[in-house]
Amino acid sequence: MKIILKTEELAEACEIFARHDYVAVDTEFLRETTFWPQLCLIQLSGPDLDAIVDPLAPGIDLAPFFKLMADASVTKVFHAARQDIEIIFNRGGLIPHPIFDTQVAAMVCGFGDSASYDTLVQRIVNVQLDKSSRFTDWSHRPLSEKQLDYAIADVTHLKDVYLHLKGELEREGRTEWLAEEMSVLESRETYDLHPDDAWQRLRMRVRKPIELAILKNIAAWREREARSRDVPRGRVLKDDAVFEIAQQQPKDTEALARLRTIPKGYERSQNGAAILGAVNAALAIPKADLPRIPRSGSAPEGSGAAVEMLKVLLKLIAEKNGVASKIIASGDDLDAIASKGEEAEVAALHGWRRELFGEPALKLIQGEMALRFVNRKVDVVEFSLAAE
Incomplete structure (x- = not known):
């Protein structure tokens, strides 16, 4: 593990990271007393190097790091990327591209809703992480060896998690599913709130x-x-x-x-x-x-029961396909589909979600599909079969 305190060292390290097609990235920050997050550490890990960058080191220029983040030939791997990207956007004026968020990928691969980094490392790498330094004041200097070891573990195991999930997505033909999710994380509007x-x-x-x-x-x-x-x-x-x-x-x-x-x-x-x-x-x-008060409007008669059926359908489809239900459709999505049908402007009726869940959901509320209980299990049948 290399501790980087100077701009020249950072430039050399980023050149090494740029030789490969991915780099694992994490940040440590504080924001309890500030509006903008105070960047305290940057952890980077690639096939040839593990490094911790100290952004608080006197005179260090993070330009080489931001250049690496903008390098389109290198996939930037994060876990729960939004806050890390927000910091990079605020400090460097850019959004890393391309990115791979292992938390989102894990939901697509059936690891449940919003799986933690610790959980994925345990299940995929079979390593139990030491959590004792989790509430460190990362602005304090000097940091102990134990704190530095904790920080670098956030990216060294992230590489293995990434490679496993990437392989799963490719085997299941779901790489494009993740790409749709990453487009939201890579959107400037996600971080630039007016x-x-x-x-x-x-x-x-x-x-x-x-x-x-x-x-x-x-x-x-x-x-x-x-x-x-x-x-x-x-x-x-x-x-x-x-x-x-x-x-x-x-x-x-x-x-x-x-x-x-x-x-x-x-x-x-x-x-x-x-x-x-x-x-x-x-x-x-x-x-x-004067502005109008946002109103959801009164739900059509029967939509409450339709929502309950959609919840059952969502659970069935999520379990059958090994995808977290949370990433397929939200509760608001189900409410909108039950009330408005095809006219609902929700993510569940677009892209891969529509194919997986949106179309069956529309068929269910239109009476073209039914739920039935057979052999102690709930199943889905086309209307023509249900009518028989």
């Missing part, structure tokens, strides 16, 4: 268009403020305060001061003035231009 869309992170607790307009303005202001100060959103304003402001609609400092969720004196601060500006800007919107 502040004006920050309200979508919040659980909907407003009932009127004017409340939603205020909620959107306050959430966007909080997002920009948290980013500029590099602090968690809750340090700027708690979620409960965002909702109370939207519902109570304070127009001046006195009204803002009366809110239960606003700290004493906050109304006289620069943030208080910004909040009041956001509220009053929303209140000035003409009624006809």
